[in-house]
Amino acid sequence: MHNHEWRDELYRQWMVSQCQGFPVEVVQALQKLGPSQAVEWIMGFKRAPAPVARAISSWCLEGQARRWRLGPGVKWALWPTASEVWIAYPEPLSQDPLAMCGMSLMWAEQVVGDPSFAALRLGPLLAPAAYHAEMAGEWIAPVLRSWLDAYQALALGEGLGNVVEWAQDVSSGVRVPWAWPWPPWPEEAGRYARHFRRGVVPHDVRGRAPAAMTAVLLGLASLAPEDGLSTLTLAHKAIQSVRLSAKWQEHASRED
């Protein structure tokens, strides 16, 4: 047996031991990848995704026909297998819900093939998501130009000021006349931003959870960077509250 055959056999044995429980199609697809690439995906997906990443993926990919699997990685990556789409996010950013919204952009580009998917889902959050997720490039430049046309006047706070400045620098291309969702939320977003600054979890009347995820995230995006960083745990709690409350009310209204 040559050395490289020995090495190949060790890789094969390791993959068999690590891929238990993975769908057969996924294992077959992994076997076709180069060893280092396969190891990278497997190492990431053996660990549970960060709670913020998981919550944001449920929200911003909600209603999609294709199943997805989420895991920590070194950088953003998306791999559509036959049975499900694998998404890796940059682990150091996993506590930032705005950055995690970047997966919606990646999905729009590589799965749906239509940037309007992200535009409709994220609306005013699209540029903050791209900024925090450190996503820029040819594909996104015209989308950012269109976003600027729609939302530049929003000017909610210092945090968005930085985003607008960045979007102006990196945007280019032909203006796309999308019907962006004009948010009915600025008032709520401003209120949630005040909650963040106060050091409490954003909420509605009498402690009810916020109704709209976008308004919570927009409130977070509007904070000055130093305020935003110190309130990420509050943002996570608010995101959890929005999702849980919606599910709770849905199930409470059902009769078995």
Next chain:
Amino acid sequence: MVLSEPQLWQRMDRDLDQRLLVTPLLSERQVSGGSIDVRLGTEFILLKRSARGPIDAMAMDNEAGDYQERLVVDVGERMVLHPTQLVLGATLEFLQVPDDLMAYVIGRSSWGRLGLIVATAVMVQPGYRGSLTLELANLGDTPVYLYPGTRIAQLVFHTVSETTTAYAGQGKYTGPTGPEFSKLSQDPDWANIRRMATHLHD
């Protein structure tokens, strides 16, 4: 004076800096009869048997990873609490207690009768902001399932006559959104106890 149900609602309607906040309040029925029910949250710290030695409150750091493991259990899922096992949980709700109120946390007796003891730092101080860490122990002989989202304890609020001793910004536990491990090692008395230990035979 204990706050009545109408007074609790009235406090929850106040301006943000004076607001009594319990969020997310999934059901208005949680506020009833002069108390507010709180639910079991989704984050836990499991205390494990350590092979490296006992817990030494004088020497431990805040993230003593060798004898704890963090776990997330979503609402709709469950986790098992074995006899004699201790787990740290947290209230699902985040609280803001106004400067002129304090609260007592009382575990629900219906859980206690199953062997589950819900203990905590029984008093919530004026000005506190954050979720409450709950110490959950199974004193029975039979494993018990814990279900996040269930009502686990109730808060009874009292007015305090002096409002100058607000907790926010001063306490060690301000602002958490999940369970926190003991911060006993931060107590200022340890410095003195260490010096006394060093000079025990002087």
